[in-house]
Amino acid sequence: MFRKVLIANRGEIAVRIIRTLCEMNIASVAVYSDADRRSLHVRMADEAAHIGPSASSESYLRIDRILDAARKHGAEAIHPGYGFLSERAEFAAACEAAGIAFIGPSSEAIRAMGSKTEARRIAVAAGVPVVPGTASGSKDPAGVRRFTEEHGYPVILKAVAGGGGKGMRRVEREGDLEAAFRDASSEAERAFGNGDVYIEKFIVDPRHIEIQIFGDSHGNYVHLGERECSLQRRHQKILEECPSPLVAAFPDLRERMGTAALKAAAAAGYLNAGTVEFLVDGERNFYFLEMNTRLQVEHPVTELVTGLDLVRLQLEIAAGLPLPFRQRDVEWRGAAVECRIYAEDPDNQFFPSPGKIETLERPAGPGVRLDSGVYQGWTVPLEYDPLLAKLAVWAGSREHAIARMRRALGEYIVSGIKINTGFFQVLLEDPRVLAGALHTGLVDELLTAPKAPAPSGAVTAAALAAAVHAISRTDNASKAAVATFAQSSRWRDEGRESLLR
Amino acid sequence: MTLVVDMAGGSLPLELRKEGETWTFRLGSDEEGTAEIEEVEPGVYSVILDGRSYEARIEPGAVRVGGHRIELQVSDPRRRAARSGRRAVEGRFSVVSPMPGKVVRVLVAQGEAVEAGQGIVVVEAMKMQNELKSPRAGCVTSLSAREGATVAAGEVLAVIE
Numbered sequence: 055m056f057r058k059v060l061i062a063n064r065g066e067i068a069v070r071i072i073r074t075l076c077e078m079n080i081a082s083v084a085v086y087s088d089a090d091r092r093s094l095h096v097r098m099a100d101e102a103a104h105i106g107p108s109a110s111s112e113s114y115l116r117i118d119r120i121l122d123a124a125r126k127h128g129a130e131a132i133h134p135g136y137g138f139l140s141e142r143a144e145f146a147a148a149c150e151a152a153g154i155a156f157i158g159p160s161s162e163a164i165r166a167m168g169s170k171t172e173a174r175r176i177a178v179a180a181g182v183p184v185v186p187g188t189a190s191g192s193k194d195p196a197g198v199r200r201f202t203e204e205h206g207y208p209v210i211l212k213a214v215a216g217g218g219g220k221g222m223r224r225v226e227r228e229g230d231l232e233a234a235f236r237d238a239s240s241e242a243e244r245a246f247g248n249g250d251v252y253i254e255k256f257i258v259d260p261r262h263i264e265i266q267i268f269g270d271s272h273g274n275y276v277h278l279g280e281r282e283c284s285l286q287r288r289h290q291k292i293l294e295e296c297p298s299p300l301v302a303a304f305p306d307l308r309e310r311m312g313t314a315a316l317k318a319a320a321a322a323g324y325l326n327a328g329t330v331e332f333l334v335d336g337e338r339n340f341y342f343l344e345m346n347t348r349l350q351v352e353h354p355v356t357e358l359v360t361g362l363d364l365v366r367l368q369l370e371i372a373a374g375l376p377l378p379f380r381q382r383d384v385e386w387r388g389a390a391v392e393c394r395i396y397a398e399d400p401d402n403q404f405f406p407s408p409g410k411i412e413t414l415e416r417p418a419g420p421g422v423r424l425d426s427g428v429y430q431g432w433t434v435p436l437e438y439d440p441l442l443a444k445l446a447v448w449a450g451s452r453e454h455a456i457a458r459m460r461r462a463l464g465e466y467i468v469s470g471i472k473i474n475t476g477f478f479q480v481l482l483e484d485p486r487v488l489a490g491a492l493h494t495g496l497v498d499e500l501l502t503a504p505k506a507p508a509p510s511g512a513v514t515a516a517a518l519a520a521a522v523h524a525i526s527r528t529d530n531a532s533k534a535a536v537a538t539f540a541q542s543s544r545w546r547d548e549g550r551e552s553l554l555r
Numbered sequence: 556m557t558l559v560v561d562m563a564g565g566s567l568p569l570e571l572r573k574e575g576e577t578w579t580f581r582l583g584s585d586e587e588g589t590a591e592i593e594e595v596e597p598g599v600y601s602v603i604l605d606g607r608s609y610e611a612r613i614e615p616g617a618v619r620v621g622g623h624r625i626e627l628q629v630s631d632p633r634r635r636a637a638r639s640g641r642r643a644v645e646g647r648f649s650v651v652s653p654m655p656g657k658v659v660r661v662l663v664a665q666g667e668a669v670e671a672g673q674g675i676v677v678v679e680a681m682k683m684q685n686e687l688k689s690p691r692a693g694c695v696t697s698l699s700a701r702e703g704a705t706v707a708a709g710e711v712l713a714v715i716e
Contacts, residue, residue, distance in 0.1 A: 399624075399653075439681055512623055513627075516611050516625045519611035519620075520618050
């Protein structure tokens, strides 16, 4: 087993990895940028290495600096977390070349599955059903147009090198195709350096259900069941659960999807942890969407229901050990739900809310698990995404898990920045969510429904407060001005001019 | 004094005067009313109106009261009338950046007519792109947002009249 591992990441996932390393008596090396000097993952690690200025491109994405740090500290392995370099084949290859174990699959598998069209080809060859779409992407919309002539609308355009919802556009009709293609391609070019776009048939009201798989270096593969991640805002998952309510109602789906996922993984020669994502339509047909070659953000719900430590399994497999259990040993018990806690303002279009966390009170008690990367007094930096923590709960049933999550959300108090817990409370009161009738458009539907207007008393109070605020600021400014200069109504007007519009 | 309150639904005059500890006001064509208004923390006001207690927090371009975020701005009509030559109580709304970030796309042109809810500017912050929308229909009379420019919280990016 490794004696020292470097974590090429930050925030909550770096803390998560450090915790398992601690339990396994493996020394941890944190890397940090300027903005992260006081971060929680640095405080908790055994060793720490500064890797550059705050911008990710100058720090967490700098393969050279990360490998330098690993060599300098004598790390035998690197855990890439998720995001950043975790799915960059050249990083895995650079680790391989440097003789440092990369905790994940081979660079070849990352390359193959990193291209969405290549991944589809592998799935098709393995006999796994896929969503009808084009076999390759392009910057030229001709191929995409041909597809729509054959398959009709609605369709979805996607970036070949994509992820996280960027470079995606849903198109309902012929007239919108050209503009949507241009938008998707330019967004993809900016986000991934690759503007190739491909097309798929858009499945109406699909459910996003993914299968966690593991492969070891002895040829063993297992699946750890599914996670339902249908609740998404702008194509980003916000709430995940295990088991999927659909699978709980139709249990044979788990074995069928699990088997399909393992076929795809084996066909890719996969090693270590991976997730195969499927879309499931209204008739419970499932279609391969893509494979993620890293540990996922939402892995805690699988851990809570199976009792396994997925980071520990990753380390053991990377160290050459066989999987310590077989498929028939895997059991699923109870229900887990996870909410992604973001520094964003749900009352103002979910704008990010960076800044200093003045107070922070954490939920606790039975069945509550908090994977947090922040603490009271920490300043949430501008340079990275606004994920602060993941709040997960486990209970004996989905109904109890939802009640438990509502209780835990109520105990989570933060001031100084805005967080999205209020929105999860609203979501967990929605009858469709309570019934498990989920699909990937549900959250956006809920958000575009008209909101109840503010009562007139509140509006009047708001106007009065704003008026008094404006007046008091002008008075203060003009008092200061008059004290310095002889009375002049022009100065008062100037003061008003600059403070009021 | 008289101010103008600009909101998504329209603009209203607000007459205000302070008598002792009490403010007397008339909003639009409503009856005259009174309120107790105290700044209890910087930018936080306790407003007691008709026996009800409200806590109002001032933010760039909006006021937060009782779980609602109300887009609202006040201005001095004399300054606006002098500058723009328009009638004092015409509606005017500033599109303000609520956080520091970078302008990645300007979606409208100066002088363009826009609808309520139409996207005006896309600001990127914390790896997310956020579209700032116009809360009302009108015309873009001023557009200071430039693609690639960094913006501060509260910075005015466009004015819709």
